[in-house]
Amino acid sequence: MAAPTLPDRARVVVIGGGVIGTSVLYHLAEAGWTDVVLLERDQLTSGTTWHAAGLMVTFGSTSETSTRLRQYTRDLYSRLEAETGLATGLRQVGFIEVAADAGRLEEYRRVSAFNRLMGIDVQEISPREVGELFPLAKTDDLLAGFYVADDGRVNPVDVTMSMAKGARMRGARIIEGCPVTGVLTAKGAVTGVTTPFGDIEAEYVVNCAGMWARQLGEQAGVTIPNQAAEHYYLLTEPIEGVSKDWPVLEDPGRHGYYREEGDGLMIGLFEPVCAPWHVDRIPEEFSFGELPPDWDRMGPYLERAMSRVPVTADVGIRKFFCGPESFTPDLAPVVGEAPELRNYFVAAGLNSIGILTGGGMGRAMAHWIMTGQPDIDITGMNIDRLHPYQLNPEYRATRTVESLGMVYQCHFPGRSMQTARGVKRSPIHDRLVEQRAYFRDVSGWEGADWFAPEGVEPVVEELSWGRQNWWPHWEAEHHAARNDVILMDMSFMAKFLVQGRDAGTLLDTLSANAVNGDSGQITYTQWLNTAGTLEADLTVTKLDDDRFWVVASDTAHRHVLTRMQRHVGDGNAFITDVTGGYAQLNVQGPRSRELMQRLTSADMSNEAFPFRAAREIDLGYVRALCIRITYLGELGYELYVPSEMAMHAYERIAEAGRELGLRHAGLKALASLRMEKGYRDFGHDIDNTDTVLEAGLGFAVALDKPWGFIGRDAVVAQKAAGPLRKRLVQVLVTDPEPQLFHAEPVLRDGVALGYVRAASYGFTLGGAVGLAMIEADIPIDQEWLDSGTWTVDIGGRQFPAVASLRPLYDPRNERIRA
Numbered sequence: 001m002a003a004p005t006l007p008d009r010a011r012v013v014v015i016g017g018g019v020i021g022t023s024v025l026y027h028l029a030e031a032g033w034t035d036v037v038l039l040e041r042d043q044l045t046s047g048t049t050w051h052a053a054g055l056m057v058t059f060g061s062t063s064e065t066s067t068r069l070r071q072y073t074r075d076l077y078s079r080l081e082a083e084t085g086l087a088t089g090l091r092q093v094g095f096i097e098v099a100a101d102a103g104r105l106e107e108y109r110r111v112s113a114f115n116r117l118m119g120i121d122v123q124e125i126s127p128r129e130v131g132e133l134f135p136l137a138k139t140d141d142l143l144a145g146f147y148v149a150d151d152g153r154v155n156p157v158d159v160t161m162s163m164a165k166g167a168r169m170r171g172a173r174i175i176e177g178c179p180v181t182g183v184l185t186a187k188g189a190v191t192g193v194t195t196p197f198g199d200i201e202a203e204y205v206v207n208c209a210g211m212w213a214r215q216l217g218e219q220a221g222v223t224i225p226n227q228a229a230e231h232y233y234l235l236t237e238p239i240e241g242v243s244k245d246w247p248v249l250e251d252p253g254r255h256g257y258y259r260e261e262g263d264g265l266m267i268g269l270f271e272p273v274c275a276p277w278h279v280d281r282i283p284e285e286f287s288f289g290e291l292p293p294d295w296d297r298m299g300p301y302l303e304r305a306m307s308r309v310p311v312t313a314d315v316g317i318r319k320f321f322c323g324p325e326s327f328t329p330d331l332a333p334v335v336g337e338a339p340e341l342r343n344y345f346v347a348a349g350l351n352s353i354g355i356l357t358g359g360g361m362g363r364a365m366a367h368w369i370m371t372g373q374p375d376i377d378i379t380g381m382n383i384d385r386l387h388p389y390q391l392n393p394e395y396r397a398t399r400t401v402e403s404l405g406m407v408y409q410c411h412f413p414g415r416s417m418q419t420a421r422g423v424k425r426s427p428i429h430d431r432l433v434e435q436r437a438y439f440r441d442v443s444g445w446e447g448a449d450w451f452a453p454e455g456v457e458p459v460v461e462e463l464s465w466g467r468q469n470w471w472p473h474w475e476a477e478h479h480a481a482r483n484d485v486i487l488m489d490m491s492f493m494a495k496f497l498v499q500g501r502d503a504g505t506l507l508d509t510l511s512a513n514a515v516n517g518d519s520g521q522i523t524y525t526q527w528l529n530t531a532g533t534l535e536a537d538l539t540v541t542k543l544d545d546d547r548f549w550v551v552a553s554d555t556a557h558r559h560v561l562t563r564m565q566r567h568v569g570d571g572n573a574f575i576t577d578v579t580g581g582y583a584q585l586n587v588q589g590p591r592s593r594e595l596m597q598r599l600t601s602a603d604m605s606n607e608a609f610p611f612r613a614a615r616e617i618d619l620g621y622v623r624a625l626c627i628r629i630t631y632l633g634e635l636g637y638e639l640y641v642p643s644e645m646a647m648h649a650y651e652r653i654a655e656a657g658r659e660l661g662l663r664h665a666g667l668k669a670l671a672s673l674r675m676e677k678g679y680r681d682f683g684h685d686i687d688n689t690d691t692v693l694e695a696g697l698g699f700a701v702a703l704d705k706p707w708g709f710i711g712r713d714a715v716v717a718q719k720a721a722g723p724l725r726k727r728l729v730q731v732l733v734t735d736p737e738p739q740l741f742h743a744e745p746v747l748r749d750g751v752a753l754g755y756v757r758a759a760s761y762g763f764t765l766g767g768a769v770g771l772a773m774i775e776a777d778i779p780i781d782q783e784w785l786d787s788g789t790w791t792v793d794i795g796g797r798q799f800p801a802v803a804s805l806r807p808l809y810d811p812r813n814e815r816i817r818a
C-alpha cells in the first residue's frame with residue numbers, strides 16, 4: 001500500500017475504523033463537523049467488526065440509555081441505505097428470548113414491562129408459539145418466550161461501509177493503512193496524533209481502537225481497562241427446513257443464540273467461564289484475524305447450546321469460529337472524555353453489543369464532543385468511573401472471566417462482583433469480618449452489605465427475586481437505625497481536602513448551594529454544568545477560610561476530582577485526594593448523641609452541636625472530624641478519622657455502644673433508610689440529564705449568591721419557564737409483599753408516566769419504595785399527584801401505590817434536627 005497523504009490538521013481525529021469509529025465519524029459529519037478524519041491502522045472493519053454475528057436486538061436492557069441507543073441504532077440501520085445507497089443488511093425477522101426457569105421468567109417479565117414503556121413491542125408468547133416461529137427448537141421445557149417482531153439482524157461490514165460512505169459524502173476523510181502511534185499533548189489537553197506518515201494536529205481525538213484501545217490509551221496515561229477474550233460461534237452445514245425468515249432465538253440458560261446462516265444455523269455462545277486473550281498486549285498486526293478454537297474448553301457449553309435445537313447435533317459443522325472481542329470490568333462500555341487528558345475522548349469496550357448499539361453510540365459521542373455535554377445518562381458508562389489499578393494484567397485477566405460470564409446469567413438483583421476482590425479495604429475491615437459482615441464490591445472496596453447475627457454464616461444462600469436469607473438481618477439493622485443506634489463503615493466515600501486562598505471561591509463557583517459561609521458547617525450541594533443539569537451531588541464542609549472538606553460517593557470519585565482540577569485555573573487552590581487517608585465511620589440513630597457523648601469531652605448537645613455542625617473532637621486518644629449530618633434520615637454523625645487511628649476509634653465506639661445496644665449496619669440498610677427519606681443518589685435515581693429542579697433539589701440552590709455559580713442562568717431560566725412537568729417523585733407500593741428494584745413503570749390512572757430509577761424496601765413505611773422520574777403534560781404538584789390513582793407495574797402485574805413529592809418518612813425533618 002502506498003503511503004497515505006495526511007492532512008496537517010483536522011478538528012477531530014477518530015482512531016479506528018470499526019463500527020464505533022465509523023459511526024462517530026458519520027455523526028460528526030452529519031451534524032456539520034466535516035473537518036474530521038478517521039485513521040484506520042489496516043482496513044475498515046479489520047478488527048472485531050468484520051466477524052460479528054450481527055444480532056440487532058432492542059429487547060433486554062433495563063437501562064434507558066442502553067435501550068435508547070439500541071432503538072436509535074436500529075432506526076439508523078433501516079434508513080442508511082436510502083441515504084448512502086449502501087444496504088446495511090438489516091433484516092427485521094424478529095427476536096425471541098426464551099425462559100426455561102423461574103428466575104429468568106421473572107427477569108424477562110420485568111424487562112418486558114420496562115421495554116414496553118420505552119416503546120418496544122414485546123410480546124410474551126407460549127412455548128408452543130416459540131415452536132411455531134422457530135420450528136426446530138426444543139420447547140417442552142420452556143416456560144415462555146419474549147418476542148419482538150421488529151428486531152433481527154444486520155450485516156456488520158455493510159453497516160460500517162454504509163456509515164463510512166455517508167461520512168465521506170459529507171466531506172469527512174477516511175484514511176486506511178495509517179496506524180496512530182501516539183498522541184500529542186500540551187497543558188493537559190490533546191493537540192494531535194502521530195503516525196508513521198506524519199503528525200496531524202487536532203482539537204479532539206477519539207480513541208475507538210476496540211481491543212487495542214487500552215494499550216493506546218496507556219501510552220497517553222489514559223485508563224481504559226478493557227480486555228479481549230475469546231468469543232465463539234458455530235456454523236452448521238445446511239439443515240433442511242431452516243428458513244431465512246426465522247427469528248433470532250436466544251436461550252441464555254443454555255449459553256446460546258441461534259439464527260439462520262447459509263441455509264444452516266449459526267449458534268453463538270457466551271460461556272460462563274471464558275478465556276481472556278493476550279492480557280499482555282494485543283498484537284498490532286492482528287487483522288481480519290481468527291483464533292484456533294478451544295474445543296476441549298468449549299465442548300460442554302457447545303453441547304448444551306446445541307441441545308436447544310437438537311437437530312444441530314446430527315448435521316455437519318461448517319465452522320467453529322473464534323474471534324476476540326473486548327470486555328470491561330462491569331460490562332458497561334468505556335465512553336467519554338478521559339479524566340487524564342482534556343479533549344481525548346474514548347468509545348471502546350463494547351462487550352459484544354457494539355453492532356447493535358453502534359449507531360447510537362456514535363451519535364451520543366458526536367453530540368458530547370460538539371456540545372461539551374452528553375445528552376443521555378452516561379453515569380453508568382462514563383470513563384471516569386474507572387481507576388488505574390483496573391489496568392493491571394492480573395485484574396483484567398481475572399475480572400474479564402466474570403464479566404463475560406455475566407452476559408448470560410440471570411440478572412438477579414443485588415448480585416455483587418465476585419472476582420478481583422479485596423483490593424481496597426477499610427482500616428477496620430478485619431473487625432467487620434469478626435462481626436460477620438457480608439461484603440460486596442463497592443468500586444473496588446469491600447463494603448459491608450449486611451451483618452449476620454451470632455452463630456450465622458454471612459453467606460447469600462440463593463440469589464432470587466424474592467426475599468433472600470439475609471432479609472431478617474437487613475430488617476433488624478434498619479429498625480436499629482430508626483429506633484436505637486447503628487455504626488456503619490463508609491470509608492469508601494471519596495474525600496478531598498481543598499486548600500488555599502481561592503479554595504472557597506472555586507467550590508462556591510462549582511456549587512449550586514452556598515458553601516463558603518461560616519466555618520464549621522457542612523453544606524449539601526449539587527454541581528451543575530452550564531446547561532443546568534447535574535454533574536455531581538455531594539457535601540462541602542468549610543473547615544476554615546482556606547480549608548474545605550469535599551465528600552462524594554465512590555462512583556463519582558474521579559468525576560468530582562476532575563471537575564475541581566479542570567476549574568482551578570490559576571487560582572490558589574490545592575486539591576488532595578485523601579480518600580485512603582481517612583476512614584468514615586457513621587454513628588446514626590436516635591441514641592447516637594448519647595453514644596457520642598460517652599466517647600468525647602466535646603459538648604454534643606443540640607445547642608452546642610446542631611445539625612450541620614462540623615467540629616474536630618476528641619474520641620479516646622483520637623482526634624476526629626465529626627460532622628452532624630445524615631444520609632439515612634436520623635440524628636447522626638459522620639466521623640472522619642485518620643486511617644491509622646481508625647481502629648482505635650472503632651474499638652472505643654464499639655465498646656461504649658455495647659451498653660446502648662449498638663448494632664453494625666450495612667449498605668442494604670443504608671439503601672432502605674435513605675430511600676424512605678427520599679434522599680437522592682447520583683448515578684442511581686438522579687443523573688446528568690436531570691436539572692436540579694427536576695431532581696427536587698431546588699432547596700439546595702442559592703440563587704442569591706453574590707458570585708453566582710456554574711449553571712445558574714439555566715436554573716433561573718427553568719424557574720422562569722413555569723411549573724415543572726418533569727419531577728422526581730417518591731413511590732410507595734401499598735401491598736407489603738412485592739419488591740421494587742429498578743425500571744418498574746409507574747402509572748397514573750393507568751397511563752405510564754415514568755419508571756422507578758432506584759428502589760429498596762421501606763421497613764418503616766411498610767412496603768417497597770422507590771424514586772421515579774415522572775413526566776406529564778401538565779405541571780406536577782402534590783395536589784395533582786393526590787388526585788390520581790397510582791400503580792406500579794412489577795413484571796406485568798399492577799400494584800397500587802402512593803406518589804409523593806415530599807419525603808414519606810419524616811417530611812418535616814424533625815428527627816434529624818432533634
Ligand SMILES: Cc1cc2nc3c(=O)[nH]c(=O)nc-3n(C[C@H](O)[C@H](O)[C@H](O)COP(=O)(O)OP(=O)(O)OC[C@H]3O[C@@H](n4cnc5c(N)ncnc54)[C@H](O)[C@@H]3O)c2cc1C
Nearest residue numbers: 016018020041047048049052053054055180210354355356
Ligand atoms: C464472535 C463475535 C460475535 C459478535 N456478535 C455481535 C452481535 O451479534 N451483535 C453485536 O452488536 N455485536 C457483536 N459482536 C461484538 C462487535 O463485533 C463489537 O462490539 C464491535 O465490532 C466493536 O467495534 P469497535 O469499532 O469498537 O472495534 P473494532 O471493530 O475492533 O474496531 C477497532 C479498529 O481500530 C483499529 N485500530 C486499532 N489500533 C489502531 C491504531 N493505533 N491506529 C489506527 N487504528 C487502530 C483496528 O484496526 C480496528 O479496525 C460480536 C463479536 C464477536 C467476536
